[in-house]
Every structure is written in structure tokens, then in C-alpha cells.
Amino acid sequence: MLLSVKDLRTYFHTRSGVYRAVDGVSFDLRRGETLGIVGESGSGKSVTCYSLMGLVPQPPGRIESGTAMFDGADLLHCAPRRLQAIRGKRISMIFQDPMTSLNPYLRISEQLIEPLLIHEKISRKAALARALEMLEAVGINDAAKRIHYHPHEFSGGMRQRVMIAMALITKPELLIADEPTTALDVTVQAQILELIKKMQHESGMAVIFITHDLGVVSGLCDRVQVMYAGRIVETADTRTLFYHPRHPYTIGLQRSIPSLQKKGGELFTIKGLPPDVSKPFRGCAFAERCEHAKPLCNEKDPQLAPVSPTHAQTCLRVQAGEI
Amino acid sequence: MTAPILELRDVRTHFPVRGGFLARRDAGAVKAVDGVSLSLARGEVLGLVGESGCGKSTLARTIMQLVPTTGGAVILEGKNLTTGTDAEIEAVRRDLQMVFQDPYASLNPRMTVHDTIAEPLLVHRVCARADTTARVAELMTLVGLAPRFMQKYPHEFSGGQRQRIAIARALALNPKIIIADEPVSALDVSIQAQILNLLAQLVRRMGLSLIFIAHDLSVVKHISDRVAVMYLGKIVELGPASDVIERPRHPYTRALISAIPTPNPGRERTRKRIVLPGDPPSPINPPRGCAFHPRCPHAQERCQAAVPPLEKLEGSHEVACIRAEEIWQ
Numbered sequence: 108m109l110l111s112v113k114d115l116r117t118y119f120h121t122r123s124g125v126y127r128a129v130d131g132v133s134f135d136l137r138r139g140e141t142l143g144i145v146g147e148s149g150s151g152k153s154v155t156c157y158s159l160m161g162l163v164p165q166p167p168g169r170i171e172s173g174t175a176m177f178d179g180a181d182l183l184h185c186a187p188r189r190l191q192a193i194r195g196k197r198i199s200m201i202f203q204d205p206m207t208s209l210n211p212y213l214r215i216s217e218q219l220i221e222p223l224l225i226h227e228k229i230s231r232k233a234a235l236a237r238a239l240e241m242l243e244a245v246g247i248n249d250a251a252k253r254i255h256y257h258p259h260e261f262s263g264g265m266r267q268r269v270m271i272a273m274a275l276i277t278k279p280e281l282l283i284a285d286e287p288t289t290a291l292d293v294t295v296q297a298q299i300l301e302l303i304k305k306m307q308h309e310s311g312m313a314v315i316f317i318t319h320d321l322g323v324v325s326g327l328c329d330r331v332q333v334m335y336a337g338r339i340v341e342t343a344d345t346r347t348l349f350y351h352p353r354h355p356y357t358i359g360l361q362r363s364i365p366s367l368q369k370k371g372g373e374l375f376t377i378k379g380l381p382p383d384v385s386k387p388f389r390g391c392a393f394a395e396r397c398e399h400a401k402p403l404c405n406e407k408d409p410q411l412a413p414v415s416p417t418h419a420q421t422c423l424r425v426q427a428g429e430i
Numbered sequence: 431m432t433a434p435i436l437e438l439r440d441v442r443t444h445f446p447v448r449g450g451f452l453a454r455r456d457a458g459a460v461k462a463v464d465g466v467s468l469s470l471a472r473g474e475v476l477g478l479v480g481e482s483g484c485g486k487s488t489l490a491r492t493i494m495q496l497v498p499t500t501g502g503a504v505i506l507e508g509k510n511l512t513t514g515t516d517a518e519i520e521a522v523r524r525d526l527q528m529v530f531q532d533p534y535a536s537l538n539p540r541m542t543v544h545d546t547i548a549e550p551l552l553v554h555r556v557c558a559r560a561d562t563t564a565r566v567a568e569l570m571t572l573v574g575l576a577p578r579f580m581q582k583y584p585h586e587f588s589g590g591q592r593q594r595i596a597i598a599r600a601l602a603l604n605p606k607i608i609i610a611d612e613p614v615s616a617l618d619v620s621i622q623a624q625i626l627n628l629l630a631q632l633v634r635r636m637g638l639s640l641i642f643i644a645h646d647l648s649v650v651k652h653i654s655d656r657v658a659v660m661y662l663g664k665i666v667e668l669g670p671a672s673d674v675i676e677r678p679r680h681p682y683t684r685a686l687i688s689a690i691p692t693p694n695p696g697r698e699r700t701r702k703r704i705v706l707p708g709d710p711p712s713p714i715n716p717p718r719g720c721a722f723h724p725r726c727p728h729a730q731e732r733c734q735a736a737v738p739p740l741e742k743l744e745g746s747h748e749v750a751c752i753r754a755e756e757i758w759q
């Protein structure tokens with residue numbers, strides 16, 4: 108196992124209450140595997156990954172519990188020096204907005220070689236050669252000239268490629284991608300997804316891909332987990348999740364995709380809104396929106412239980428064999 | 431067929447390029463909208479799609495007369511808005527209302543829902559001050575918001591609810607046409623569906639015409655009677671929604687549809703996707719002839735000779751590609 112996350116809880120302590128953004132998340136990731144994390148906005152996808160990368164602003168955030176073992180080191184608790192060596196070299200992250208990782212005032216060349224100079228014994232000249240190679244690999248034409256550009260001299264799609272080049276230049280074993288294509292046109296999204304697949308194929312790195320678009324994960328991921336109100340409600344290999352979902356929330360998410368529905372009629376929607384994670388609730392967080400909810404759903408705390416060796420979900424009524 | 435409620439004839443909206451101090455005077459222009467002709471029937475929903483930067487928002491702002499037109503005519507119920515006096519434009523503008531992508535930015539954070547929706551009523555004096563609250567309540571109910579939330583502020587609502595507030599405000603003056611510029615692009619899938627249902631219902635109930643702008647074809651498919659596909663300021667394909675989406679004829683539309691990831695892992699892993707190289711070129715110096723030719727998988731030498739006109743293929747399905755017929759044989 109490359110990464111093993113157990114019972115991660117990340118809360119935000121604010122004046123208006125304690126937000127249980129991530130509330131008991133556990134999952135494993137094998138080397139080379141691609142895991143999709145899907146869910147509506149606010150479900151805790153980003154905070155899950157920020158927790159692993161040490162990017163949660165503390166305060167107001169606080170990691171309340173959990174471990175995240177990455178190749179023998181606990182990312183949540185190990186010594187800062189050791190962590191620095193892991194994040195930035197062996198684990199990289201890319202974001203929806205490339206300017207999150209790019210410095211507007213520095214030439215791309217300087218930004219690309221920086222992690223190499225920090226983490227590897229490499230000369231500046233050799234680092235620049237690697238940077239150029241990387242830019243070419245992500246499909247930047249005329250890379251020898253453009254490597255001297257500043258970020259604003261690139262178009263949106265190209266800037267996304269530059270950010271990917273920067274994330275991959277240290278040959279990480281794990282890439283965490285937080286909605287890297289959400290703000291892009293479908294045409295550019297298709298280019299970026301092809302690029303991530305190609306780079307993964309060549310280097311064998313594992314990928315955690317966060318998105319709210321179920322379509323994106325279907326072609327990219329080996330396994331998918333669905334988050335709702337800070338918890339994982341269903342996890343399965345991609346085919347099973349799409350063809351035989353069991354949790355009513357997963358089924359609802361899938362049914363609300365416009366492209367799957369007949370033209371003309373009302374579009375299916377999940378009624379209501381996700382719960383406020385600063386308010387206490389008992390039982391299943393989805394109960395108030397669920398068409399199958401019964402009193403049982405508010406009595407017991409749901410736990411992931413296996414449906415098959417590659418499939419687990421938390422719906423209490425499914426577990427009781429009622430639906 | 432009755433006369434269209436809105437007609438665009440060869441509409442062009444260019445923005446001057448601000449050159450540096452050494453720039454020549456004729457630095458050129460951003461041809462954001464460059465020769466668009468369209469008509470919209472009463473009660474019709476027209477979907478307008480294309481990659482970002484292709485000119486969708488500029489076309490919307492041109493129709494609304496929020497930017498000066500460079501050429502052509504925007505005709506609303508027989509009146510040419512581009513030549514009208516300010517007073518004439520002001521009078522017809524009530525019939526045209528707009529809803530924007532970002533309900534966070536388009537609503538004033540310091541105004542209550544009541545004041546937000548009441549503002550156009552008071553500005554246009556269509557409603558006595560004493561009756562505004564009743565009218566606001568009526569509009570809120572119409573868009574699926576409980577009137578008891580009238581005194582709340584935008585930040586107290588979710589994204590989808592804020593979009594409902596923006597729609598209620600747009601409906602306040604009983605417009606004939608609503609232009610919705612990417613109204614669901616910033617929302618989650620399940621909330622998108624709620625807003626699409628609401629818009630479809632309003633069109634049916636109130637006999638509104640709707641121009642629905644999106645960069646995502648799978649969203650417009652549901653709500654639109656007809657779909658127009660834009661590329662670099664021009665319409666390259668136009669026709670009944672089902673024809674354009676199920677039998678796209680322009681290579682660009684084909685690529686746009688092919689790029690949409692489908693939630694079907696079996697199909698996703700086996701199908702051949704058309705991946706367009708690069709980004710759309712600059713609208714300052716668009717490529718010669720068919721502006722799509724540098725990215726088009728079917729381009730030939732002759733595609734650069736002249737700008738292909740939008741021509742009828744079959745029924746009312748129109749395509750601007752000289753190879754449209756032969757490619758799909």
C-alpha cells in the first residue's frame with residue numbers, strides 16, 4: 108500500500124461553530140492506482156487532501172484524529188523535516204486555479220527548477236534541461252522559448268499544463284489533483300485528462316483525482332469514492348460504482364446528470380441541500396434528502412460495510428437488506 | 431410562423447485593441463462578435479454554446495445594448511435597437527432581462543432579497559410602493575423561494591437559491607425575453623438540474639423566450655428548442671437541438687460533443703475521442719477562411735480560401751463548413 112488513511116477527522120473551529128469538514132475518512136491507495144473522490148461542493152474533498160499535504164490553515168482548522176501512512180511515514184504526525192522531503196518531492200498536488208501554485212513574478216524556468224534544486228543533488232544546468240524536457244512532455248510548443256515566460260504569458264489551458272509540469276518534475280509517486288479541469292472548457296479538459304493519463308502511464312505514479320463531475324472519473328479512475336458531509340458513503344471499483352451503485356446518494360447523483368436523461372421531461376434532482384456540518388445530526392447525514400429514509404436511518408451511526416470485496420457503502424437500509 | 435420576437439442581422443461587435451505607445455494606429459480589433467444572424471421566436475428557447483472567449487457574453491451584451499454594435503441590426507419586435515434613441519431603448523429594454531453566471535457577484539450583498547427584487551419595480555415605477563411587498567412575495571413564490579425569507583441577505587442563501595433570487599429580479603418587469611449567461615455553470619450538478627427545471631417551467635408558464643448560454647452542450651440539450659454553436663465570433667452550426675446534438679455536422683460541434691466525458695466507464699475506455707489541439711486562436715487576427723481550419727481534423731487547402739457561409743443542410747439545420755456534406759456521407 109502506498110497510502111493508508113485511517114479515521115481522518117479535520118474540523119474548523121470558527122465563531123459560528125465547529126465545522127466537521129472531514130469526519131472519519133479511511134481509505135487505501137496502491138502504487139500506480141487512480142482513485143477518484145466525488146461529491147458536491149462542501150462535502151470535504153479538498154480538506155481531505157489538504158490534510159494530507161499539511162495545507163489546512165491552522166487555526167481555524169485542526170486535525171482531530173487519524174493517521175495517514177505514506178510508505179511507512181505518518182503524514183499527519185511525522186517530523187517536519189521528513190515531511191518536507193515527502194511533500195514537494197514524492198507527493199505533488201495540482202489545483203483548479205494554476206495560480207495557486209505559480210508565482211506571477213517569476214519566470215517559469217525558475218519555478219520549475221526550484222523543487223529540483225531543493226530536493227535533488229543536481230546542477231542548475233541539468234535542472235534546466237529537465238525543466239525543458241518536462242515542458243515538452245506536457246505539450247508546450249516552442250518550449251525552449253516559452254520556458255523564459257512569466258505565467259501570465261500563457262493561456263488558461265497552457266498555464267494548467269505548466270502547473271502539471273511543475274508538479275511532475277520531481278517524479279512523484281503520488282499526484283493529488285483537486286478539480287484541475289473544473290474551470291476549463293471541455294475541449295481543454297479532454298487535453299488535460301489525456302495528459303494526466305499519459306504521464307501516469309509513463310511514470311507509474313498513483314493519482315487521487317477530486318472532481319464533482321462523475322463523467323470525468325469514469326474514464327480516468329480505477330476506483331471511486333463518494334463523499335457526503337465529510338464522510339465516505341460509498342466506494343467501489345469504477346465499473347461497479349457506475350453500473351451497480353447501492354447508496355441512495357450515489358444513485359441520486361448519477362440520476363441527476365443531465366446527459367443521462369431523456370430530453371424534454373423534468374430533470375431528476377435530489378431535493379434539498381446537504382446538511383450544515385456544524386450542526387449535530389444523528390444517523391445518516393443523507394436521511395433528510397433520501398426518498399428511502401425510515402426511522403432506523405436516524406437512530407444508528409452508519410459505517411462502511413462491504414457489499415462485495417471491492418465495494419462498500421454506508422446506507423443502513425441497504426445493509427439491512429431492505430433496499 | 432409568426433414574426434420573430436428578436437432578430438439579429440449580421441451583428442458585429444468589435445473592441446479596439448489598445449496598442450502600446452509605439453503601436454500603429456490601426457492596431458486592429460477584437461472581433462468578439464463578427465457577423466451573427468439569428469432569430470428567436472416567441473416562447474422559444476435558444477441554446478448558445480462554444481468555448482470560452484468565442485463571444486457568447488459579448489453577443490448577449492450586444493443584444494442588451496450594453497456595448498455599442500460595430501455593425502448590423504438588433505431588431506426587437508420590429509424596432510432596431512442599434513439606431514433607436516435612448517428613450518426608445520430604455521422603453522424596450524424592460525422587455526429584455528439578463529441572468530448571470532455568478533449569483534455571488536451579480537447580487538448586491540448589502541441589499542435584502544426584498545430590496546433586490548423590488549428595485550426594478552420602483553425604478554420603473556410599475557408598482558405602487560404599497561404593493562411592492564405583495565409583488566415581491568409573488569415573484570419569490572414563482573421561483574420557488576419562501577416569501578418569509580424576504581428580509582434575508584444574499585450570503586444567507588446557497589448558490590442555487592441565489593440564482594433563484596437573480597431570476598426573480600429578472601422577472602420583476604414581466605420581460606418578454608430572458609438572456610441567461612451561463613446561469614448554472616458555477617453550480618453543483620444536482621442544483622444545476624433544479625435551476626434548469628425552473629427556467630423550463632417559467633418559459634412554459636409565462637410564454638417567455640429564453641437565450642440560454644453555456645459552454646457545456648449537455649446542459650443546453652435539455653432546455654433548448656434550437657441550439658447555436660459559436661466559434662471565434664461566428665455561428666458555425668444552428669438547428670433543432672436534437673439534430674445538432676445527436677447529428678452534429680460541423681467538425682467543431684463534433685469535437686465539442688466528443689470531448690464531454692460520459693458517466694459510462696465501459697464506453698469511456700473504448701471510444702475514440704476527438705481531442706482538438708491547442709486553444710482557440712485570437713479573435714484579433716482570426717485564421718483566414720474557415721477560422722476553425724488550424725484545429726480541424728478535416729481541413730483541406732480550400733478551407734482557407736473563404737469564410738464558409740452558414741448554409742441549410744436539411745430541414746432547418748444549418749452548418750458553416752464547406753465539407754459538411756462529404757464528411758458525413
Ligand SMILES: Nc1ncnc2c1ncn2[C@@H]1O[C@H](COP(=O)(O)OP(=O)(O)O)[C@@H](O)[C@H]1O
Nearest residue numbers: 119126128147148149150151152153154155167
Ligand atoms: N478555511 C476554512 N474555514 C472554515 N471552514 C472551512 C474552511 N475550509 C473548508 N471549510 C469547511 O469545510 C467543508 C468542506 O470543504 P471542502 O473540503 O473545501 O469541500 P469540497 O472540496 O468537497 O467542495 C466546507 O463545508 C467548509 O464549511
Ligand SMILES: Nc1ncnc2c1ncn2[C@@H]1O[C@H](COP(=O)(O)OP(=O)(O)O)[C@@H](O)[C@H]1O
Nearest residue numbers: 445460462481482483484485486487488489713
Ligand atoms: N470590453 C472588452 N474589450 C476588449 N475585448 C473584449 C471585451 N469584452 C470581451 N472581449 C474579448 O472578446 C472575446 C469574446 O469574449 P466573451 O464574449 O466574453 O466570450 P465568452 O462569453 O464566449 O467566453 C474575447 O477574446 C474577449 O477577450
Ligand code: SF4
Nearest residue numbers: 720723726733751752
Ligand atoms: S470548413 Fe474545413 S476547416 Fe472548417 S470545419 Fe469544415 S472541414 Fe474543417
Ligand SMILES: [Mg+2]
Nearest residue numbers: 152153154285
Ligand atoms: Mg474543493
Ligand SMILES: [Mg+2]
Nearest residue numbers: 486487488611
Ligand atoms: Mg461568457
